[in-house]
């Protein structure tokens with residue numbers, strides 16, 4: 001039976017809790033210290049509109065989510081050893097990828113850039129003491145960043161190979177922060193433990209879809225991760241999806 005502040009909807013959402021100003025969602029980071037130490041622990045995040053978009057057709061994504069969701073993203077960064085983005089996000093957003101909205105150290109910043117098109121400048125390269133890495137198949141990293149050269153398979157670098165390379169360099173807890181193609185590839189490869197979808201009460205109506213996974217032909221083939229939802233001040237909702245455990249009870 002659902003307790004105070006919790007709802008059960010056909011078993012799909014075990015908990016829907018309101019989160020009040022100043023608090024993070026209680027317990028949401030418990031899996032991080034409990035992460036296994038013999039393999040990478042991977043969390044992916046996406047900030048989405050109600051219609052599942054992460055950016056406008058021109059690639060603008062800043063402003064979809066409210067401040068409480070941004071605080072949450074920075075808390076995730078503070079809990080991981082490395083934050084990983086695709087080069088598309090570097091080009092579109094020029095992100096800093098550091099911890100500013102909460103206490104904590106900056107994780108390593110890793111950019112997947114198979115052909116070296118990120119260029120030698122960008123805020124991710126700031127000299128703030130964070131470790132910097134460029135994962136590439138052909139290019140060389142800019143000064144200060146380490147080059148991690150991996151082999152293409154069918155034109156892509158296998159996500160598992162990227163995680164193994166980061167793990168071998170001491171990076172155990174990994175945040176795949178975006179964008180859509182990068183997060184989708186890691187999920188399709190079965191590499192993601194937790195997925196945090198930060199859904200904002202905003203309808204874009206057009207733009208880039210958040211997830212684009214390998215097609216399924218039947219609803220029975222859909223992923224049904226064990227999911228908890230947390231309502232944030234301002235109306236954003238965190239869906240914390242445990243991709244290692246399915247919620248079979250949610251199927252009709």
Ligand SMILES: NC(=O)c1ccc[n+]([C@@H]2O[C@H](COP(=O)([O-])OP(=O)(O)OC[C@H]3O[C@@H](n4cnc5c(N)ncnc54)[C@H](OP(=O)(O)O)[C@@H]3O)[C@@H](O)[C@H]2O)c1
Pocket residue numbers: 045046047048054055058059060061062064085086087088089090092093112113114115117155156157158159177178179180181182183185208
């Ligand atoms: N709302 C959010 O939470 C959020 C978060 C981040 C970004 N965004 C938005 O998302 C958009 C960018 O997303 P996106 O899907 O276009 O690009 P992306 O995922 O940031 O980057 C995709 C590119 O990264 C490289 N890449 C990533 N994984 C790879 C792999 N396994 N093997 C080889 N190359 C790999 C490829 O570069 P090549 O093309 O050179 O092969 C690929 O085209 C922007 O509009 C940004 O504002 C939104």
